[in-house]
Each structure stands twice: as structure tokens, then as C-alpha cells.
Amino acid sequence: QVQLQESGPGLVKPSETLSLTCSVSGNSISSYYWSWIRQPPGKGLEWIGNIYYSGSANYNPSLKSRVTISEHTSKNQLSLSLTSVTAADTAVYYCATFDYHDQGFDNWGQGTLVTVSS
Amino acid sequence: QSALTQPPSVSGSPGQSVTISCTGTSGDVGAYNYVSWYQQHPGKAPKFMVYGVSKRPSGVPDRFSGSKSGNTASLTISGLQAEDEADYYCCSYAGSYTYVFGTGTKVTVL
Numbered sequence: 001q002v003q004l005q006e007s008g009p010g011l012v013k014p015s016e017t018l019s020l021t022c023s024v025s026g027n028s029i030s031s032y033y034w035s036w037i038r039q040p041p042g043k044g045l046e047w048i049g050n051i052y053y054s055g056s057a058n059y060n061p062s063l064k065s066r067v068t069i070s071e072h073t074s075k076n077q078l079s080l081s082l083t084s085v086t087a088a089d090t091a092v093y094y095c096a097t098f099d100y101h102d103q104g105f106d107n108w109g110q111g112t113l114v115t116v117s118s
Numbered sequence: 119q120s121a122l123t124q125p126p127s128v129s130g131s132p133g134q135s136v137t138i139s140c141t142g143t144s145g146d147v148g149a150y151n152y153v154s155w156y157q158q159h160p161g162k163a164p165k166f167m168v169y170g171v172s173k174r175p176s177g178v179p180d181r182f183s184g185s186k187s188g189n190t191a192s193l194t195i196s197g198l199q200a201e202d203e204a205d206y207y208c209c210s211y212a213g214s215y216t217y218v219f220g221t222g223t224k225v226t227v228l
Contacts, residue, residue: 037219044121044222045156045164045207050215058215061119094163103211104154104169111163 002026004095004109012116018085022078022095022109029076033098035105036069036080038091041113046091048080050098085116122147122208122220129226130198138223140191140208146218148189152211155184155193159204167206168193195225203227 008020022034036048049059051069059067068081078095092113096105123141130136140147140155147153153171156164166175168184171191181196191210195202208220 045209045219047209047217047219050217060216099169102154102169102173102175103152104166104175105156105164105209106166106169106175108163108165 001107002032002097004097004107006093006095006109006112008093008112008114010113010115012085012089012114013118014086014116015084018080018082018089018114018116020080020093020095020112020114022080024076024078028073029071029078030073033100034069034071034078035096035098036078037094037096037105037108039094039111040088040091048082048093051078052100087116090114090116119212119216119218122210122218124206124208124220124223126221127224127226129228130195131228132198132200134198135194135196136198136225137192137194138206138208138225140193140210140220142189142191142210142218144189146210146212147186147191149213150211151186153184153186153191154209155182156207156209157202157204158207164207198227200227 003025005023051057066083092111094111095109097107099106128136155168158164171186172184212218
């Protein structure tokens with residue numbers, strides 16, 4: 001099973017851009033579809049977006065104006081960028097593989113906590 | 119796109135069955151047979167438990183079963199075990215290549 005590891009700054013200031021990386025090992029990033037999902041402390045899961053082959057991406061309508069998901073095949077990494085962050089963006093951010101046939105998030109990273117605070 | 123509605127908590131004794139409901143709309147749960155369920159233990163990443171309303175990935179015990187009627191999907195855990203104590207989330211395809219999660223349910227084994 002492919003291994004996923006999220007990384008990035010644990011603290012981001014309000015109005016700045018949150019940037020995270022998901023490093024993939026055990027297989028090529030091009031072999032999968034990918035998702036980012038987040039979970040505010042003590043709250044439920046929120047789907048952020050998916051990226052498919054050829055770099056086509058779809059996003060949660062509530063975040064669409066601020067989010068970009070990209071693949072970096074040479075580094076075997078996935079990235080997430082979220083602009084103009086506020087305290088409401090404080091969450092554990094997960095990357096996950098997305099099984100398009102089964103329509104489910106079948107393999108998750110351990111997640112990384114990002115706090116938005118000045 | 120509103121979160122699917124789940125009861126905050128359900129509980130049962132070991133060996134009993136519990137059912138978690140997941141209520142959406144005719145635009146998500148009611149429209150597609152693409153409901154999945156996830157188990158999350160404290161401090162851990164979610165685990166993929168059910169897909170396509172009622173199918174189980176390899177390795178998931180058959181104690182976990184899913185179903186759907188109209189705009190409401192359900193996850194039933196039969197023969198409840200101590201290790202089943204966790205949070206459970208449903209998720210549905212919501213059209214236009216978007217997905218929505220449920221509010222989450224805490225399962226307590228008494």
C-alpha cells in the first residue's frame with residue numbers, strides 16, 4: 001500500500017497562504033487519484049478537493065476561490081495551497097488516495113495540524 | 119453544499135447491534151449510490167469501511183454493513199466489540215465531482 005506523509009508549517013498567520021505537501025512513497029503518484037480533506041479540532045471531516053490524471057481538479061464550492069491542488073510528478077508529491085486563511089482554516093489536513101471506481105478515500109496519511117494565528 | 123446529518127452519538131453493549139443514520143438530500147445521498155463510511159479512532163486518520171452504499175473493502179469485518187433508503191444511508195455494526203468504539207463519518211457524492219461528509223457519530227461500547 002502506498003505510504004503518504006503530509007508536511008508543512010504548523011503555524012500560519014491570518015490572511016497569508018497555507019501551503020502543504022503530501023509525499024508519496026511505494027508507488028508513482030501518477031498511479032492514483034488524490035484528495036485533500038481537513039478536520040478542525042474536535043469537529044468533523046470536510047472534503048477540500050480531488051485531483052485526477054492530467055492535473056484536472058475539482059474543489060469544495062465553499063473553498064473553490066481560495067484553494068489549489070497540484071501534482072508534482074518529478075518529486076512524487078502532491079501539494080495544497082489555501083489563500084487568505086483565517087482562524088476557521090485551523091485544522092488537521094489529510095491527503096488521501098481516491099478510488100474513482102469505488103468512489104471512496106481508501107488510503108489516508110497521518111495528517112498534519114495547521115494553526116492559523118497571529 | 120451542507121454536511122450530511124448524523125446523530126451525535128449512539129451506544130450499545132458488546133454483542134449488540136447499533137445503527138448510524140446519515141441523512142442527506144435528493145441531490146446527494148438520494149441521487150447516487152456513492153455513499154462511503156469511515157471509522158476514526160482518537161488521534162488517528164480515518165479508515166475506509168464501506169463504499170458504494172453497502173460494499174466492504176478487503177479486510178473490513180462483515181459485522182459492518184451499509185444500506186440506503188431514499189435520502190438516508192445507514193451503517194449497522196453487528197456483534198459490537200470494544201474496538202468498534204470510535205467516530206464514524208458518512209460521505210456522499212454530491213454531483214459535479216464534489217463530495218460531502220456527514221457530521222460524524224461517536225459510537226460508545228458500554
